[in-house]
Amino acid sequence: MNEQLKLGLPKGSLQEATLALFKKAGWNVSVSGRSYFPDINDDTMTCALCRAQEMALNVENGTLDVGLTGRDWIAEYQSDVHVVTDLVYSKVSAKPARWVVAVAYDSPVQTLEDLQGKTVSTELVGVTKRFFADKGIDVKVKFSWGATEAKVVSGLADAIVEITETESTIKAHGLRVIHELMQTNTQLIANRVVWEDPAKREKIEEMAMLLKGALVAGKLVGLKMNVSKEDVENVVNLLPSLHAPTVAHLYQSDWLSVETVVDSGTVRDLIPKLLKEGAEGIIEYPLNKVINK
Ligand SMILES: Nc1ncnc2c1ncn2[C@@H]1O[C@H](COP(=O)(O)OP(=O)(O)OP(=O)(O)O)[C@@H](O)[C@H]1O
Numbered sequence: 022m023n024e025q026l027k028l029g030l031p032k033g034s035l036q037e038a039t040l041a042l043f044k045k046a047g048w049n050v051s052v053s054g055r056s057y058f059p060d061i062n063d064d065t066m067t068c069a070l071c072r073a074q075e076m077a078l079n080v081e082n083g084t085l086d087v088g089l090t091g092r093d094w095i096a097e098y099q100s101d102v103h104v105v106t107d108l109v110y111s112k113v114s115a116k117p118a119r120w121v122v123a124v125a126y127d128s129p130v131q132t133l134e135d136l137q138g139k140t141v142s143t144e145l146v147g148v149t150k151r152f153f154a155d156k157g158i159d160v161k162v163k164f165s166w167g168a169t170e171a172k173v174v175s176g177l178a179d180a181i182v183e184i185t186e187t188e189s190t191i192k193a194h195g196l197r198v199i200h201e202l203m204q205t206n207t208q209l210i211a212n213r214v215v216w217e218d219p220a221k222r223e224k225i226e227e228m229a230m231l232l233k234g235a236l237v238a239g240k241l242v243g244l245k246m247n248v249s250k251e252d253v254e255n256v257v258n259l260l261p262s263l264h265a266p267t268v269a270h271l272y273q274s275d276w277l278s279v280e281t282v283v284d285s286g287t288v289r290d291l292i293p294k295l296l297k298e299g300a301e302g303i304i305e306y307p308l309n310k311v312i313n314k
């Protein structure tokens with residue numbers, strides 16, 4: 022690949038999580054001061070920070086070759102881009118976020134139909150208009166520049182269509198969710214012409230593989246322990262059966278070493294059980310990448 026790949030990274034809500042993921046995947050991106058063009062430790066790429074809302078437009082028109090943004094903004098502009106892969110993480114978690122229809126807690130509105138003739142405030146105007154039009158519900162959709170939750174509280178709108186991840190903002194404003202419009206997560210997207218360039222496609226596919234590997238690794242941990250020959254069967258039976266554990270002999274000993282990778286959420290329950298079955302010297306370690314073919 023002679024030409025450098027032009028990569029767009031999302032500025033704003035997804036920025037921190039995206040830079041952390043790139044670091045785990047092997048790329049150090051350093052943002053300095055007010056510059057929107059961070060340095061990256063890869064000579065084959067150049068990097069630009071770009072608003073999540075504008076990413077798909079810039080990838081579609083070729084200003085950027087490849088970029089990361091939310092599925093929501095790709096849908097909003099119905100952008101013609103190639104979705105390389107889903108990368109399921111949001112601002113603070115490794116889960117999708119949700120766009121919901123919410124009203125004030127004491128509002129008479131109970132169902133979507135109750136919004137007939139009413140005003141809905143949102144940043145996601147296109148998706149919202151299409152959603153209500155598909156359902157045959159006539160609403161006035163007003164564009165919001167942000168702080169959208171405040172608009173039902175202050176009576177500026179009858180309902181909002183807003184993104185929520187932890188629900189803390191919804192709760193802080195005493196709102197009631199009446200419907201989930203869509204789930205959204207980060208996606209890696211590529212310009213359609215660039216995707217047809219074999220050298221660039223290979224680079225993008227490598228990037229997708231390493232980013233996915235880093236994301237998967239965040240949900241898993243490595244576990245290693247020593248077990249006597251007599252207990253090994255019982256200990257191995259406790260381990261999730263997705264991948265067979267590695268069992269190796271300890272040097273000049275009858276004992277065995279058992280090593281496996283498990284879901285980080287299960288370890289708290291698993292370790293006491295392993296100890297009861299005779300495992301000793303258990304160590305747990307974080308993983309940087311898990312790559313599966
Ligand atoms: N908890 C979250 N809150 C808001 N956006 C989130 C969250 N998690 C993921 N996102 C995604 O981040 C993107 C929005 O990012 P962006 O920073 O451009 O907007 P913003 O968060 O509204 O920025 P601002 O700081 O100006 O409010 C969307 O694709 C959205 O799906």
Ligand SMILES: O=P(O)(O)OC[C@H]1O[C@H](OP(=O)(O)OP(=O)(O)O)[C@H](O)[C@@H]1O
Nearest residue numbers: 167168169184185186187188189190191
């Ligand atoms: O469910 P939560 O975890 O509370 O996250 C969702 C909130 O975060 C975002 O606000 P942002 O920081 O973008 O401010 P804004 O409303 O000014 O855009 C979003 O617009 C919600 O208000």
Ligand SMILES: [Mg+2]
Nearest residue numbers: 034144167168
């Ligand atoms: Mg916002």
